[in-house]
Amino acid sequence: MNVxxxxxxxxxxxxxxxxxxxxxxxxxxxxxLVIVNKNSKNGLAKSLDKLYIHYIELMYDFDLVPKWTNxxxxxxxxxxxxxxxxxxxxxVLKIKSIAKSSxxxxxxxxxxxxQIGYRVAKTLNIPHVWHFREFQDxxxxxxxxxxxxxxxxxxxxxxxxxxxxxxxxxxHHDLIKTKNSFIIYDGxxxxxxxxxxxxxxxxxxxxxxxxxxxxxxxxxxxFINFSKYNQNFILKLCGKFQIxxxxxxxxxxxxxxxxxxxxxxxxxxxINDLMYHATALIVPSKFEAFGLVxxxxxxxxxxxxxxxxxxxxxxxxxxxxxxDTEIGLRYSGENQLTNxxxxxxxxxxxxxYLNILASQRVIADxxxxxNNVNGIINxxxxxxxxxxxxxxxxx
Numbered sequence: 451m452n453v454x455x456x457x458x459x460x461x462x463x464x465x466x467x468x469x470x471x472x473x474x475x476x477x478x479x480x481x482x483l484v485i486v487n488k489n490s491k492n493g494l495a496k497s498l499d500k501l502y503i504h505y506i507e508l509m510y511d512f513d514l515v516p517k518w519t520n521x522x523x524x525x526x527x528x529x530x531x532x533x534x535x536x537x538x539x540x541x542v543l544k545i546k547s548i549a550k551s552s553x554x555x556x557x558x559x560x561x562x563x564x565q566i567g568y569r570v571a572k573t574l575n576i577p578h579v580w581h582f583r584e585f586q587d588x589x590x591x592x593x594x595x596x597x598x599x600x601x602x603x604x605x606x607x608x609x610x611x612x613x614x615x616x617x618x619x620x621x622h623h624d625l626i627k628t629k630n631s632f633i634i635y636d637g638x639x640x641x642x643x644x645x646x647x648x649x650x651x652x653x654x655x656x657x658x659x660x661x662x663x664x665x666x667x668x669x670x671x672x673f674i675n676f677s678k679y680n681q682n683f684i685l686k687l688c689g690k691f692q693i694x695x696x697x698x699x700x701x702x703x704x705x706x707x708x709x710x711x712x713x714x715x716x717x718x719x720x721i722n723d724l725m726y727h728a729t730a731l732i733v734p735s736k737f738e739a740f741g742l743v744x745x746x747x748x749x750x751x752x753x754x755x756x757x758x759x760x761x762x763x764x765x766x767x768x769x770x771x772x773x774d775t776e777i778g779l780r781y782s783g784e785n786q787l788t789n790x791x792x793x794x795x796x797x798x799x800x801x802x803y804l805n806i807l808a809s810q811r812v813i814a815d816x817x818x819x820x821n822n823v824n825g826i827i828n829x830x831x832x833x834x835x836x837x838x839x840x841x842x843x844x845x
Contacts (some may be wrong), residue, residue, distance in 0.1 A: 451830060454549050456559040456567040457486045461492030462742045464585050466615075466636040467560050468497055468820075473823045476505070480827075483552055485545060488512075506548060510541035511567040514592040517790045534595060538566055545570045554834055562586065562623070565595070568604055577833035578671050580605065582614040584739045584761070587623050602776055611833045613826065615759045617632060632834045636740060637822020646751030647726060647805065650799045653684045654791065655752070656726040657721055658690035658735070659707075660699070660714075667736025670699055672734075672787040675704050680795055683729070684711045687798040688718050723813060725750035729799050730779075734787065738762045744778070745817050753780035753802050755790045769812040777809035 455471075457464055474480040484505040486495050494658060498505045511534050549557065556577040559567035571578035582644065586592055587768035602624065603746040605612065612631040614620035625631035638785060652674070660666045666687075673685050696714055725731060732749040733756040738744075740761040747754050757761040758780040769777035779794070779802075781787045794802065 451479065451481065451834075452481045452552060452554045453830070454545070454554045454557045454567075455482060456545075456561075456564050457494055457576050458490070458559065458563075459487035459495070460728055462495045462740075463561050463581070464497075465742065466550065466583075467636055468494075469636075469638055469819050470823055470826060471503060472501060472559060473819055475828065478823070478827050480830075484547070484698050485548075485725070501675050503727055508541050509537045510545055510564070510566055511538065512536065512592075513595040514563055514564040514586065516594055517706065525646060542565065542566050542573075546573055549574060549576075553767070561642050563599070568610065571609055571674075572607070575609070578607075578610050579833065580610050580612045580622055582612060582619050582625065585619060585737055585812075591621060595767060608812055609676065611763070611829050613829060617738055618760055618764050624752065630832075632825070634822060634825040634829075635817055636742065636745075637817060637819040638742060638745055639813055639817045640819060644749050644751075644810050644814060645726065646810070648800070648803075651727045652682050653686050653728055654702055655686050655688065655724055655731045655747075656703055656734070656756075657688045657725075657747075659689050660687060660695050663736055665736055666695070666699070668784050668787065669732055669734045670702060672714065672784050672791065674703070674785070674790040676791040677706070677708055677711065679792055683791075683795065684713060686713045686723065686724065686728075688721060689717045690717060690833055705786070722746065722750055725752040729750050730755050730791075730794055732787070733758065733762050735762065741810055745813050746779070748806070748813050751806055753794065753799065753806055754809070755787070755794070756780060757787075758782050768816065772815060773808045773811050776805055777812050783822060 459468060473484050475482060482503055484498055484503060486505045486507045488507045488509045495505060495507065514606055527707060545566065556579060557567045557571045558579040560581050562580060562582040563586065568578050568580065604708045605623065606628050612625050612628060612629060613634050614625055615636050617633050620633050656669060658664045686710050686813055691714065701735065703712055730753040731743065733741060733744055733754060737756060737760040744754050744756060744762060756766065756778050766776065766778055766780055768791065779790045
C-alpha cells in the first residue's frame with residue numbers, strides 16, 4: 451500500500467508518526483512517502499534518514515489564522531499569510547504530481563492544521579485520512595483559514611476518514627457527524643521500556659513549549675507560592691521558548707529571589723532520564739490535546755501532576771475507569787497546584803508509588819504502538835474498501 455504523509459516536520463505529532471511508520475512498514479507492507487515542511491529545521495527529516503524512509507521537502511504552512519485579528523497579528527503573521535496564500539497552492543500542485551507519479555493509494559495528513567492533503571486527495575479522488583491531534587482554538591488560539599464552517603464542510607466530505615487522538619478532540623470537532631471517524635490513541639509505548647526507580651531527586655519537571663497556552667505562568671506563580679514553604683526543591687523547564695518569554699519569567703522570579711531555583715534547560719535529548727529521577731512532572735496546559743509527555747512520564751515511573759482539563763483529564767479519567775484509582779494528581783487553578791506540590795513534598799514520593807504503578811498498568815494497556823498501528827491500518831483498509839464498516843476494529 452502506497453501512502454503519502456503530510457507532516458509538520460518537528461514536534462509531538464511526528465514522534466507519534468515515526469513510531470507508527472517503523473512498524474507499519476515492517477509488519478504491514480506500507481510503502482511510505484513523507485512530505486516534510488522545509489521550515490521544520492529538519493527534525494523529522496533526520497529521523498527519516500536513519501530509517502531509510504523516502505521523503506520530499508516542500509514549502510508550506512498551517513492552514514490557520516489567529517483567532518483574534520488585529521494590526522499586531524497581521525504584522526506578526528504576514529510571512530505566514532504569504533506562505534499560506536501563495537506557497538500552499540503551489541505545494542498542492544507539487545504534491546498532486548508526486549502522488550500521481552508514485553501511484554499513491556491514499557493520503558494521510560498527520561495533523562488537522564493542514565488542508566493541503568485534503569485538497570490533493572479531492573482532485574485525485576483518492577481517500578484522505580485526516581489525523582485530528584489538536585483543538586486549534588483552545589490550545590493554540592487559532593482558527594481554520596476561511597473559517598470554521600468552511601473547514602467543517604471539508605471534514606464532512608465522504609473521502610475523509612478522520613482519526614481523533616482523544617474523545618475530547620473528537621467531540622470538539624464534531625466528528626460524530628461523519629460515520630468515517632474514529633478515536634485511536636497515539637501509540638508511543640513499547641512495554642519493554644516501562645521502568646521505575648525510587649531514586650527520586652528534589653526537583654519538579656516541566657516539558658513543553660514555554661507559553662501561556664501551556665500554562666507556564668500559572669506554574670511559575672504556583673512554584674513561587676510553594677517556595678514559601680520549601681527552600682530545597684528546584685523547577686526544571688525543558689522545551690522551546692521565546693527570548694522575550696524567558697526574560698519575562700526571569701523578571702518575575704527575580705522579584706522573589708528565586709531565579710537560581712528555576713532552570714531553563716531548553717530542548718533536551720535526555721528527557722526520559724530527567725523524568726525517571728524527577729519527583730513529579732507538571733502538566734499545566736490550559737487545554738492539552740493528548741499529552742504525550744504525560745504518557746512518557748508515566749512510562750518512566752514519574753508521578754504526573756496535571757491540569758484537570760482536555761486530554762490530561764481524559765487520560766486521568768480513563769485510567770480511573772481501568773484501575774479504580776487515580777493515576778496522577780489533578781488540580782484546577784494556581785492554588786490547587788501549589789497545594790499539590792506541597793502535599794507531594796510533605797507526604798513523600800513513597801506515598802504515591804501505588805498511583806505511579808497504577809498509571810503504568812494503564813498506559814501499558816492503552817498506548818501501545820501495536821494498538822495504534824492496528825487501528826490506523828484498519829482505517830486504511832476501510833478507506834480502500836478492503837474491510838467493511840461492520841468488521842472494523844480500531845484498536
